[in-house]
Amino acid sequence: MTDEVGLADLLTRRLGYLMKHAYLRLADLLGEALAPYDVHPKELGVLSVIAADGAERSQNELAAAIGMDRTTMVAVIDGLQGKGLVERHRSVRDRRRNVVTLTEAGSTCLRDADRARVEAEAAFLAPLDADTAARLTAALRTLYDAHETGSAAARAVVPGQDAAVCFGDRTGGTTPSAKP
Amino acid sequence: MTDEVGLADLLTRRLGYLMKHAYLRLADLLGEALAPYDVHPKELGVLSVIAADGAERSQNELAAAIGMDRTTMVAVIDGLQGKGLVERHRSVRDRRRNVVTLTEAGSTCLRDADRARVEAEAAFLAPLDADTAARLTAALRTLYDAHETGSAAARAVVPGQDAAVCFGDRTGGTTPSAKP
DNA sequence: AGGAATCGTCAGTGGTGCTGATTATCAGGT
DNA sequence: ACCTGATAATCAGCACCACTGACGATTCCT
Numbered sequence: 532m533t534d535e536v537g538l539a540d541l542l543t544r545r546l547g548y549l550m551k552h553a554y555l556r557l558a559d560l561l562g563e564a565l566a567p568y569d570v571h572p573k574e575l576g577v578l579s580v581i582a583a584d585g586a587e588r589s590q591n592e593l594a595a596a597i598g599m600d601r602t603t604m605v606a607v608i609d610g611l612q613g614k615g616l617v618e619r620h621r622s623v624r625d626r627r628r629n630v631v632t633l634t635e636a637g638s639t640c641l642r643d644a645d646r647a648r649v650e651a652e653a654a655f656l657a658p659l660d661a662d663t664a665a666r667l668t669a670a671l672r673t674l675y676d677a678h679e680t681g682s683a684a685a686r687a688v689v690p691g692q693d694a695a696v697c698f699g700d701r702t703g704g705t706t707p708s709a710k711p
Numbered sequence: 712m713t714d715e716v717g718l719a720d721l722l723t724r725r726l727g728y729l730m731k732h733a734y735l736r737l738a739d740l741l742g743e744a745l746a747p748y749d750v751h752p753k754e755l756g757v758l759s760v761i762a763a764d765g766a767e768r769s770q771n772e773l774a775a776a777i778g779m780d781r782t783t784m785v786a787v788i789d790g791l792q793g794k795g796l797v798e799r800h801r802s803v804r805d806r807r808r809n810v811v812t813l814t815e816a817g818s819t820c821l822r823d824a825d826r827a828r829v830e831a832e833a834a835f836l837a838p839l840d841a842d843t844a845a846r847l848t849a850a851l852r853t854l855y856d857a858h859e860t861g862s863a864a865a866r867a868v869v870p871g872q873d874a875a876v877c878f879g880d881r882t883g884g885t886t887p888s889a890k891p
Numbered sequence: 892a893g894g895a896a897t898c899g900t901c902a903g904t905g906g907t908g909c910t911g912a913t914t915a916t917c918a919g920g921t
Numbered sequence: 922a923c924c925t926g927a928t929a930a931t932c933a934g935c936a937c938c939a940c941t942g943a944c945g946a947t948t949c950c951t
Contacts, residue, residue, distance in 0.1 A: 602909075626917085627916045
């Protein structure tokens with residue numbers, strides 16, 4: 532029975548294990564923090580992107596910007612629309628496009644929920660002192676930049692714009708790596 | 712079009728986004744590195760745990776140790792057994808239990824694949840200097856310890872032993888957080 | 892001996908994301 | 922003007938993963 536210690540050690544020594552678990556914990560915290568506002572972390576991300584730019588964006592561009600699949604974006608916007616947080620309008624310049632805009636309720640929800648998100652992230656990082664937390668995020672961003680720029684081109688749909696991967700909810704990603 | 716920059720900024724400022732993406736990248740690297748050995752990261756984790764302790768472990772204990780579901784463990788061991796990497800034996804002391812042991816091929820595979828895993832982790836951390844990388848893993852471990860001990864009790868199945876969550880593969884986790 | 896508990900197994904479910912086909916719309920060449 | 926090709930949104934279907942709940946087989950406790 533002395534192996535338990537070595538076993539736990541073996542686990543926490545694995546970077547993948549640590550990262551997965553840390554991510555899962557954060558995702559759980561985010562989900563709980565956002566639950567009172569009736570939005571999934573994924574939806575909050577979409578709301579943020581919609582609100583972030585003044586120009587009206589099509590669903591496709593939205594999806595590409597977040598790194599979400601277009602077909603998934605349809606469902607997400609369906610949900611947001613059902614909650615009255617966003618509205619779909621047909622673009623007058625290009626009637627193929629659906630321009631998605633925030634409603635007032637959407638703006639309010641985004642503001643409140645995003646504050647909850649920041650608080651949840653702070654709670655997640657609470658065990659770390661400020662300097663360590665800052666270094667952690669900086670290191671993560673370095674890794675993100677270094678690894679993403681290399682492969683972003685493969686999944687970038689909108690040229691001239693870095694694609695990215697889905698927001699921080701705890702959903703699984705399939706991400707086929709090397710399928711012919 | 713000046714919004715693109717602000718958009719990417721908005722993304723990389725989100726901790727959840729950074730963590731998810733970093734984790735996904737690492738998981739992809741692991742999957743690719745392990746592909747030549749025909750093992751999933753998840754399977755490598757199971758192999759490691761089996762090999763880690765001298766005592767023979769039942770599937771249930773294996774699952775509890777890794778934080779994997781018992782029913783999932785069945786499928787994983789099925790796969791490993793199909794590849795000839797592990798063997799199931801009925802315990803003579805308790806014939807309910809299946810004792811899982813590594814075959815010679817399993818030992819070889821584990822040794823080689825685990826080396827590949829270490830290399831993949833190193834490649835993932837390559838953009839960081841040694842000190843930063845060490846701080847990152849230390850911070851992750853701190854977060855892991857702080858957050859896990861609080862909620863581990865809820866999912867610990869085997870008493871006296873810290874449960875943990877699945878290994879570093881890029882599969883999704885459902886992890887019901889607060890279901891009555 | 893008999894009831895409670897444990898182990899392994901399997902079928903079913905929910906949730907996620909992706910592929911492929913469909914419809915509507917725009918842009919370009921002739 | 923017309924046909925061709927490309928793009929936007931949508932929908933149905935598939936694949937994957939993990940979990941829930943049930944079931945026989947076996948063991949432990951009283």
